[in-house]
Amino acid sequence: MGRDFDIAVVGGGVVGSSIAFGLSLLGQKVVVLDEGDDATRPSRGNFALVWIQGKGLGNPQYSAWSQQSSDSWSRLATLLRDTTGIDVGFERRGGFMPAMSEDELARITAQHRKVLAQPGMPQYQFEVLDHAALSRVLPHIGPDVAGATYCPLDGHVNSLRLFRALHESMLAAGVAYRTLHRVEDIARRQGEFAMRTEKGTIRAGKVVLAAGHANAQLAPLVGLNAPIRPQRGQIIVTERVAPFLHHPILTLRQTDEGTVMIGDSLEEVGFDDRVGHGIVSTMADRAIRIFPFLADVKVVRTWAALRVMSKDGFPIYDQSETAPGAFLATCHSGVTLSAAHVLALPEMIVAGQLSEEMGVFSGRRFDVPQAA
Amino acid sequence: MFRRLRDRTATSGDVAFTIDGKLVSADAEDSVAAAALASGVLRFRTSTVSGEPRGPYCMMGVCFECLLTIDGRPNQQACMVKVRPGMRVETQSGKPSVAP
Numbered sequence: 001m002g003r004d005f006d007i008a009v010v011g012g013g014v015v016g017s018s019i020a021f022g023l024s025l026l027g028q029k030v031v032v033l034d035e036g037d038d039a040t041r042p043s044r045g046n047f048a049l050v051w052i053q054g055k056g057l058g059n060p061q062y063s064a065w066s067q068q069s070s071d072s073w074s075r076l077a078t079l080l081r082d083t084t085g086i087d088v089g090f091e092r093r094g095g096f097m098p099a100m101s102e103d104e105l106a107r108i109t110a111q112h113r114k115v116l117a118q119p120g121m122p123q124y125q126f127e128v129l130d131h132a133a134l135s136r137v138l139p140h141i142g143p144d145v146a147g148a149t150y151c152p153l154d155g156h157v158n159s160l161r162l163f164r165a166l167h168e169s170m171l172a173a174g175v176a177y178r179t180l181h182r183v184e185d186i187a188r189r190q191g192e193f194a195m196r197t198e199k200g201t202i203r204a205g206k207v208v209l210a211a212g213h214a215n216a217q218l219a220p221l222v223g224l225n226a227p228i229r230p231q232r233g234q235i236i237v238t239e240r241v242a243p244f245l246h247h248p249i250l251t252l253r254q255t256d257e258g259t260v261m262i263g264d265s266l267e268e269v270g271f272d273d274r275v276g277h278g279i280v281s282t283m284a285d286r287a288i289r290i291f292p293f294l295a296d297v298k299v300v301r302t303w304a305a306l307r308v309m310s311k312d313g314f315p316i317y318d319q320s321e322t323a324p325g326a327f328l329a330t331c332h333s334g335v336t337l338s339a340a341h342v343l344a345l346p347e348m349i350v351a352g353q354l355s356e357e358m359g360v361f362s363g364r365r366f367d368v369p370q371a372a
Numbered sequence: 373m374f375r376r377l378r379d380r381t382a383t384s385g386d387v388a389f390t391i392d393g394k395l396v397s398a399d400a401e402d403s404v405a406a407a408a409l410a411s412g413v414l415r416f417r418t419s420t421v422s423g424e425p426r427g428p429y430c431m432m433g434v435c436f437e438c439l440l441t442i443d444g445r446p447n448q449q450a451c452m453v454k455v456r457p458g459m460r461v462e463t464q465s466g467k468p469s470v471a472p
Contacts, residue, residue, distance in 0.1 A: 139471075140471045140472065239436075239447050240420040240421075240467050241467050241468055241469070241470045242466070242467040242468060242469040242470065242471075243467075244469075244470065244471035257420070257421050258420050258421075258467045291471075293470055293471055293472055294470075296445070296470065297470050298447060300436070
């Protein structure tokens with residue numbers, strides 16, 4: 001049997017569908033091999049920020065890559081709208097990192113300075129606002145808010161509509177989407193890859209592993225290393241209310257349809273995506289301290305999702321030396337990086353070579369011998 | 373459009389309250405949603421996304437279609453609230469304003 005596809009993308013979440021869409025725009029014949037509706041699917045549970053401020057400590061290239069994505073995000077939104085008619089609600093009016101004490105404000109400010117002082121760090125603007133200055137921009141903040149930092153590059157999107165728009169776009173661009181095709185094994189034969197799935201074997205010239213948590217098991221099959229773990233984040237969403245908040249705040253945002261999302265918890269609990277009342281109570285309490293009138297706004301749902309977290313928190317992009325043509329992409333900020341995954345990464349995959357700047361994201365950075 | 377299956381009985385008693393300022397008489401066992409439907413109110417609110425008119429769907433607290441403003445509090449599930457004498461019920465348009 002001959003080769004079915006130029007490239008197989010393993011994983012149909014926001015990361016996989018972004019890459020598959022971008023590859024098809026370059027004229028590649030692409031298949032997406034996805035699990036069924038029971039997949040872990042962090043793409044259905046994320047907080048939907050397109051975020052820059054504070055990112056990149058220890059890896060300035062991560063900020064550069066994120067900024068490149070953020071800068072091309074409006075192009076992506078236009079492309080998705082032109083392809084599908086879906087408005088994904090992308091807005092970049094700047095965002096805030098709130099501080100509930102003078103100490104916290106000083107700590108956040110010092111963190112920005114440290115990030116920006118790194119050699120090779122692409123600079124982002126930020127401002128420090130005290131309570132009075134912040135309440136001129138966000139008039140309803142409570143007395144407990146000491147201030148915030150503001151960065152004009154931060155934005156957000158409607159992430160469920162993004163996910164749908166990416167899927168509709170890749171289908172419109174000719175991508176073959178195969179659900180219930182969990183990849184069980186990958187073999188490299190005669191210069192092509194054979195992906196064994198529950199529903200038969202699919203052959204392609206190249207393979208891109210974008211399977212989120214499953215990348216940990218899939219990477220070694222093509223000579224790569226992806227030490228990742230699930231990190232739980234919980235989210236509260238309220239009923240829809242009239243617009244009052246026109247900028248995302250790191251832990252709180254109002255969506256384009258009026259709901260208020262409260263989030264950004266971090267927990268190390270393995271593959272457990274249950275909601276814990278202690279965490280959501282703390283999140284709700286903090287949200288009410290930021291905007292006291294939220295105490296009278298009803299919560300309609302809570303949920304938890306599992307970030308795909310690497311050991312150092314940065315994405316892993318890699319290409320196999322032992323199985324040329326096999327690539328890997330894994331990250332926790334798939335929404336922020338979606339524009340780079342549609343508009344920049346696919347060229348490198350088609351060329352068969354990740355760019356030199358992407359070298360810092362290789363999984364080989366984790367192959368450090370243990371000190372005796 | 374809606375008609376009660378049985379006539380209101382003397383034992384159940386009348387409860388008087390207002391919907392958009394109009395006096396309505398209901399059965400003491402009625403939910404606000406049932407009483408509103410029985411009094412001819414079909415448009416409870418408009419969709420906060422599309423603006424189209426909406427009314428009760430499940431009548432059992434699940435669908436959140438029957439939201440009304442009750443005694444000044446917006447977005448109350450009218451099917452889950454029993455009528456009380458003198459309550460002020462208002463239909464809604466768009467998203468409620470919550471910021472002070």
